[in-house]
Amino acid sequence: MSLVKYEILNKVAEVKSFTKAADALALTQSAVSHAITNLESEFGFLLVNRNRSGITLTTEGETMLLAIRKVLQENEKVHQEAASLLGLAKGTIKIGIFKSVSTKWLPEIIRLMEKNYPEIQIQLKEGDYLEIEQWLLSGEIDCGFINITHSSQFHIISLKKDRLLCVVSDQSALYHQKTVSFEDLEKEPFIMPTYGGYHDIKQLFEEHGIQPDIRFELMDESAILSMVTHHLGISILPEMLLDSIPQELRAIPFQVDSYRSIGLATRYHLSPAAKKFAETTQAWLQDSDK
Structure with a gap:
């Protein structure tokens, strides 16, 4: 069993290119191509489709990649x-993140990790809730921040209840209200945040x-705020993203408080490095009350 070949196939699947995989692994393109060909000979079937549009995995390659990632993780x-038995904390952890976590939490958490565990390398992969869950299932990441679900496939550490607020411009009929009812949302055009x-x-x-009355559907929160600022509708966004909104906007709570619940989803058997990250994240949130 050659773990080097497994690492090469994993990287090729991630970047969808022999050339990019070679650059990332400090290898030649011919070495990458040779490793994949050798694996295909060992297994007895093709792992990748090679064509002008790029590299994709075959159905058999997708199946084998799941098993290979488990081997690499173990x-x-x-x-x-x-390393832990020697009193060291070292290794690599891959973490799935979404925008508000990456902007509000990660810089300080990573600073603490680098200070306390300098031998642990952190790799980040940004996506939405669905992508992060899929990356966990496929073994692309070790843990990921998600909106808490009731999936039995992950261990979930509850981190924060983040209020959802109605964002309106100064030309909205709702602007001067202290709270907003859900029925109020039907009175003006709505800009729907969209994500998986x-x-x-x-x-x-x-x-x-x-x-x-959904007028637009947008994924980027800054684009949503720009639309509301230009009086094109109202929206709903998490409080974590609204600490510095334009002066002409207001973020109004609902009559019945509504939240998204953010958690850290992990596999049930965490590596020592991933445990350190989870512990650091929990401790920082408790101390900072973010």
Whole structure:
């Protein structure tokens, strides 16, 4: 069994290019191509589709990649356990993040990790809730921040309840209200935040029987705020993203407080390095009350 070949296939699948994989691993392109060909000979079937549009995995390659990633993760865990027995904290952890976590939490958490555990390397992969859950299932990451679900496939550490607020411009009829009802949302055009996975806002609408007049659907929060600033509609965003909104906007709470619940989802058997990250994240949030 050659773990080097496994690492090469994993990187090729990640970047979808022999050339980029070679650059990332400090190898020649021919070495990468040779390693994949050798693996295909060992297994007895093709692992990748080679064509002008790029590199994709075959169905067999996708199946083997899941098993290969488990082997690589266990190998990493073995080395981390050995280091732990020597009193060291070292290794690599891959973390799935979404925007508000990456801007509000990660810089300080990473600073603490680098201070306390300088031998632990952190790799970040940004996506939405659904992508992060899929990366966890496929073994692309070790842990990830998500909006808490009730999936039995992950161990979930609850971190924060983040209020959802109604964002309006100074030309909105809701601007001077102290609170907003869900029925108020049907009175003006609505700009829907859109992302994959558990959708807290759509869930709110379903729970309260609301059918807003959705004018636009946007993923980027800054674009949503720009639309509201230009009086093109109202929206709902998490409080974590609203500490520095334009002066002409207001973020108004709902009559019935509504939240998204942020958690850190992990596999059930964490590596020592991933445990250190989870512990650091929990401790920082408790101390800082973010």
